[in-house]
Amino acid sequence: xxxxxxxxxxxxxxxxxxxxxxxxxxxxxxxxxxxxxxxxxxxxxxxxxxxxxxxxxxxxxxxxxxxxxxxxxxxxxxxxxxxxxxxxxxxxxxxxxxxxxxxxxxxxxxxxxxxxxxxxxxxxxxxxxxxxxxxxxxxxxxxxxxxxxxxxxxxxxxxxxxxxxxxxxxxxxxxxxxxxxxxxxxxxxxxxxxxxxxxxxxxxxxxxxxxxxxxxxxxxxxxxxxxxxxxxxxxxxxxxxxxxxxxxxxxxxxxxxxxxxxxxxxxxxxxxxxxxxxxxxxxxxxxxxxxxxxxxxxxxxxxxxxxxxxxxxxxxxxxxxxxxxxxxxxxxx
Numbered sequence: 001x002x003x004x005x006x007x008x009x010x011x012x013x014x015x016x017x018x019x020x021x022x023x024x025x026x027x028x029x030x031x032x033x034x035x036x037x038x039x040x041x042x043x044x045x046x047x048x049x050x051x052x053x054x055x056x057x058x059x060x061x062x063x064x065x066x067x068x069x070x071x072x073x074x075x076x077x078x079x080x081x082x083x084x085x086x087x088x089x090x091x092x093x094x095x096x097x098x099x100x101x102x103x104x105x106x107x108x109x110x111x112x113x114x115x116x117x118x119x120x121x122x123x124x125x126x127x128x129x130x131x132x133x134x135x136x137x138x139x140x141x142x143x144x145x146x147x148x149x150x151x152x153x154x155x156x157x158x159x160x161x162x163x164x165x166x167x168x169x170x171x172x173x174x175x176x177x178x179x180x181x182x183x184x185x186x187x188x189x190x191x192x193x194x195x196x197x198x199x200x201x202x203x204x205x206x207x208x209x210x211x212x213x214x215x216x217x218x219x220x221x222x223x224x225x226x227x228x229x230x231x232x233x234x235x236x237x238x239x240x241x242x243x244x245x246x247x248x249x250x251x252x253x254x255x256x257x258x259x260x261x262x263x264x265x266x267x268x269x270x271x272x273x274x275x276x277x278x279x280x281x282x283x284x285x286x287x288x289x290x291x292x293x294x295x296x297x298x299x300x301x302x303x304x305x306x307x308x309x310x311x312x313x314x315x316x317x318x319x320x321x322x323x324x325x326x327x328x329x330x331x332x333x
Contacts (some may be wrong), residue, residue: 001028003082004328006081007075007089007102008034008051012232012249015157016090016109017126020325021049024273031082033075037142038214039230046231052078054094068121072097086284088328107328111153112136114270130327135136147327151272154249156324158234158256165238167193167256171207171300172291174226174237174254175200177210178212191246191264193218195289199244200224202293206240207300242299244292248274255282258307258316260299261285282309 006023010122024030031053033041054074058067071094075087084104091110092260099106100116108122109130123129128145132152176311177191191199197218200209210226211217212233217225228236234253237243241263243254247266251261262284268274268285277283284299286292299306 001008002085003029005031005032005033005075005079005082005084005087005095005098006090006097007054007087007095008032008040008044009090009092009094010035010037011039011043013090013152014040014043014047014049016324017328018047018049018090019321022231022327023048023325024329029082031079031084033078035071036315039233043228046229067094068097073103076101086328089122091115091118091122091230093118093125096122096125099127101126109153109168109324111135111271111273113272114267114282124197128327130324132273134276149323151314151320151322152252152256152276153320154253154256155314155317155320156319158253159314159321161234161238162257162310164292166235166284171241172239173203173207173209173242173296174240175209175213175224176243177211177213177215177217178246191289198291199289203244203296206297212245218276241303242294242296251283252277255280255306256310258310260284260302260306262292262295262299264289264292280305280309284311 008014021030032049033054034044034051035054036056054071058064062228075098084102086105087095087099088107091112096106096108106126107128108126111132113136130147132149178203200221203209210222211221211224235256236258237254240259242253243259246264248263251263252273254261255277263285264287286295
């Protein structure tokens with residue numbers, strides 16, 4: 001029996017690893033450490049995955065440095081009585097550094113090319129980096145093992161939802177607002193409140209509008225705020241006609257579900273995920289706020305075309321879920 005430790009830092013990581021965690025638990029010991037970020041704890045509880053908190057994290061580079069020390073120490077304390085064989089994380093320097101102290105193998109997944117600080121921190125300590133098909137940054141390997149998957153990480157948990165997609169007739173748009181507190185978001189900001197009010201007001205004239213937000217939104221938009229359980233958000237997204245938001249991850253999820261996406265972000269064009277979806281003509285990066293309502297109207301007109309594009313994207317991939325599980329559970333790196 002082996003002992004695995006998973007470091008979960010974001011709600012998406014729960015979806016990436018939940019099936020592997022449940023499968024490994026049948027014949028191994030699995031420890032899950034999680035950051036209190038957005039819906040992460042809620043998802044872990046809904047999927048019946050036991051976990052130990054490593055806190056919420058801090059804002060600002062100096063505070064993030066102190067949190068790095070705290071989080072590594074927390075992982076080491078949590079696992080002090082265990083001989084951990086493998087530590088798994090997604091872009092996690094906490095997982096990588098902890099693995100060196102525990103003399104454990106370390107596997108890091110990443111699809112965020114502009115997360116320069118995390119990369120500098122985890123690369124010297126990790127044994128194996130897993131990237132998606134479209135990752136566009138060169139990684140100097142030396143003795144480091146690098147594996148490129150056949151598709152997007154998001155395919156792991158969206159395949160069943162896509163197959164059971166429910167068709168509807170009313171037009172629906174989801175806005176996603178993020179808090180911009182991640183280390184790779186330092187120096188960047190999102191939609192101003194008055195811009196959000198203006199766009200939502202215009203689009204609400206020709207579509208139902210829903211807002212999902214990590215931060216406070218203007219009082220006049222409270223009625224648009226969505227009330228969907230964390231574990232059913234992707235089912236809801238599959239019923240959309242359009243996604244507009246600051247989260248590239250949710251934009252990629254929407255595209256894989258056949259929903260076109262307008263991503264409002266100064267950093268998205270640095271990432272292979274975005275480039276792939278733009279090249280497939282199912283995503284647009286648009287930071288000129290005044291253009292978004294008109295662009296939304298155009299993208300509403302081609303629903304079947306976008307569903308066909310999504311089908312083609314899925315056909316280009318193998319089974320990413322099985323690829324990831326095989327990587328995590330192998331005996332030797």
